[in-house]
Amino acid sequence: MLLTRRNLMQTALTLGAMHAFPGLTWAQARPLVFATFTGSWEEAHKAVLVPAFRKAAGNANIVLDPMLSVDQIAKVNAARSNPPIDVMLHDPGPALQAIAQDLVEPYPVEKSAYYNDLIPAAQVPMGPAPFFQVVGITYNPETVKTPPTSWADLWKPEFKGRVGITNLNSTLGTGFMVELAKMHGGSEANIDPAFKAIEALRPSLAAVAANPGQLATLFQQGQIDISPGNFNAIQILKARGVPVEFVIPKEGAIAFKTTIHIVKNSPNKELAFKLIEAALSPEVQATLMEEPYLIVPTNTKVAIKGELAKTLAKDHAEIAKKFVFQDWAKINEQRAAWIERFNREIRV
Amino acid sequence: MAATLRDVTTYDLKLAAPLAAGFILFFVTPLVILLALSFQTDPQGGHYGLTQYVAFLGDSFSLGVLGSTLWLGVKVTVLTLLLGYPVAWLHQRSPAWARGLIMLLVLLPLLTSVVVRTFAWVVILGRQGIVNATLAWIGLIDTPLKLLYTEGGVVVALAQVQMPLMVLPIITALSRIDPNFADASSVLGAGHWRTFRKVILPLSLPGIVAGCLLTYAAAITAFITQSLIGGGQMLFMPMYIYQQASTLQNWPFAAAISIVFLVSVLVVVSIFNALGRLSRGYANA
Numbered sequence: 001m002l003l004t005r006r007n008l009m010q011t012a013l014t015l016g017a018m019h020a021f022p023g024l025t026w027a028q029a030r031p032l033v034f035a036t037f038t039g040s041w042e043e044a045h046k047a048v049l050v051p052a053f054r055k056a057a058g059n060a061n062i063v064l065d066p067m068l069s070v071d072q073i074a075k076v077n078a079a080r081s082n083p084p085i086d087v088m089l090h091d092p093g094p095a096l097q098a099i100a101q102d103l104v105e106p107y108p109v110e111k112s113a114y115y116n117d118l119i120p121a122a123q124v125p126m127g128p129a130p131f132f133q134v135v136g137i138t139y140n141p142e143t144v145k146t147p148p149t150s151w152a153d154l155w156k157p158e159f160k161g162r163v164g165i166t167n168l169n170s171t172l173g174t175g176f177m178v179e180l181a182k183m184h185g186g187s188e189a190n191i192d193p194a195f196k197a198i199e200a201l202r203p204s205l206a207a208v209a210a211n212p213g214q215l216a217t218l219f220q221q222g223q224i225d226i227s228p229g230n231f232n233a234i235q236i237l238k239a240r241g242v243p244v245e246f247v248i249p250k251e252g253a254i255a256f257k258t259t260i261h262i263v264k265n266s267p268n269k270e271l272a273f274k275l276i277e278a279a280l281s282p283e284v285q286a287t288l289m290e291e292p293y294l295i296v297p298t299n300t301k302v303a304i305k306g307e308l309a310k311t312l313a314k315d316h317a318e319i320a321k322k323f324v325f326q327d328w329a330k331i332n333e334q335r336a337a338w339i340e341r342f343n344r345e346i347r348v
Numbered sequence: 349m350a351a352t353l354r355d356v357t358t359y360d361l362k363l364a365a366p367l368a369a370g371f372i373l374f375f376v377t378p379l380v381i382l383l384a385l386s387f388q389t390d391p392q393g394g395h396y397g398l399t400q401y402v403a404f405l406g407d408s409f410s411l412g413v414l415g416s417t418l419w420l421g422v423k424v425t426v427l428t429l430l431l432g433y434p435v436a437w438l439h440q441r442s443p444a445w446a447r448g449l450i451m452l453l454v455l456l457p458l459l460t461s462v463v464v465r466t467f468a469w470v471v472i473l474g475r476q477g478i479v480n481a482t483l484a485w486i487g488l489i490d491t492p493l494k495l496l497y498t499e500g501g502v503v504v505a506l507a508q509v510q511m512p513l514m515v516l517p518i519i520t521a522l523s524r525i526d527p528n529f530a531d532a533s534s535v536l537g538a539g540h541w542r543t544f545r546k547v548i549l550p551l552s553l554p555g556i557v558a559g560c561l562l563t564y565a566a567a568i569t570a571f572i573t574q575s576l577i578g579g580g581q582m583l584f585m586p587m588y589i590y591q592q593a594s595t596l597q598n599w600p601f602a603a604a605i606s607i608v609f610l611v612s613v614l615v616v617v618s619i620f621n622a623l624g625r626l627s628r629g630y631a632n633a
Binding site: 068070166167169173206208210211217222223343344347 | 470471576578579580583587591
């Protein structure tokens, strides 16, 4: 072959294209893509779940592609017939959206070795829950001498100008509002009492964070002393030496199922199933329960120990008693309207 | 002979083809899709109409968000101009070694991520931050002031974060002014202030207009700084769009408000451009 300018260009372009779009060269055998959450979740999954999966799946390739639930939905929605993600991880609100938009496969429950060992709340046929997130009261023990015991403590006069909350964009903010509604005679269907309660909280508010991550910064900067907070987020702050403590209020902790789903039309369904099985297995859940991850297990075969037993609940029976699960199907129906209302009423 | 000479003042348009293709593929196409999406009447799709635009334009709250975002841009631009012009002027009047130093200080913020710069402002404006600590130390205040999560905080932080966009065009404009003009002005009896007002300022107007345009566009779309310093109680257009598109998955409405935002920004930009043309005429007069 003659080395002309033309075919030199062609070769260069082809090589360039293969480099720019590696998908061209993979053809069928793409690795399993697992969209986990960013931050501590990704670290935990990389360190514990991925090795367990690779052991169970004969060293199959896996890629973690961490992103927010809502972004996972957007990405899969944009390429339904050839989704770029095989396994999605969701908070309860987005999970129901994904199911409603027909983006996920039902979980092959009959094939699963662990599904029936999960606590009842975690047994979701469209995608089981391998973990919980728990929301309670976070406070600064240096400035708050008597530990709070109830959500109602946020309204105490001594916390005037010291309280932090987040807006309703997050699962945490929305869950907190629903809990407030319930405390004051409302429910998932009747949020009015929560808005009245927030209106009364106004003088106490030092900050309305745009997302839960900002609450951590606000504690660090001494901007707030007390707020609703995610148990796992607090553990990270604590480990960094920020003075924060977490308590479960007497009304119970707000608990969110984090569910894991096989994406519809995924070319890697078998591997996806194996990954989810690994996530449900008592071995993985027991390791993730230990320091530094402290992730709440859903498999009843895992005995609760350590920091979790101390701060949260000593066994699964107590979890069932102390954790409040909310009806996210109901919440989703009206969430847009609530966000709208929060935008208008809580705006400065 | 003349016929064989190539006209060097015109270029072959084919040279621009790769850029144009990239532009069409990655900018125009998404914009058309966005526009089409904004006419969907509901997130599930199907029907088309003006529902989303009616919902936005007929709602005083949404218009308020738009208005406060555009107004925020004005405040930031004015503050950046007031703080940035002296820096550019100082740069122009300094010896060579100091010019290098000032240029480095102006450019330094551009070398760090906007997230880092904004986080620094969280630390500065916090309850135990530099501002509050200093004021308390002097004894001017007993309890820390609330600076973070206020509009004032957002304006100050944005002004610093966007400062290079203002200073650089003004430096360029100032450096183009013939130093003899200032000398001539003073020989003719004008003082420093009059020389500045009548000679330097008008001649640097094109730089000011360019700087204002860049700062304004950057300030109103600065999602990160607006939400980190402003918090969840202040709603500006970028956060409003994010909330509708991401949390609520209401793409048609998000697309519609994006288009409305885009059009309003274009209006502001064309006003700036008109001013720029006027100022060029003024500068050349």
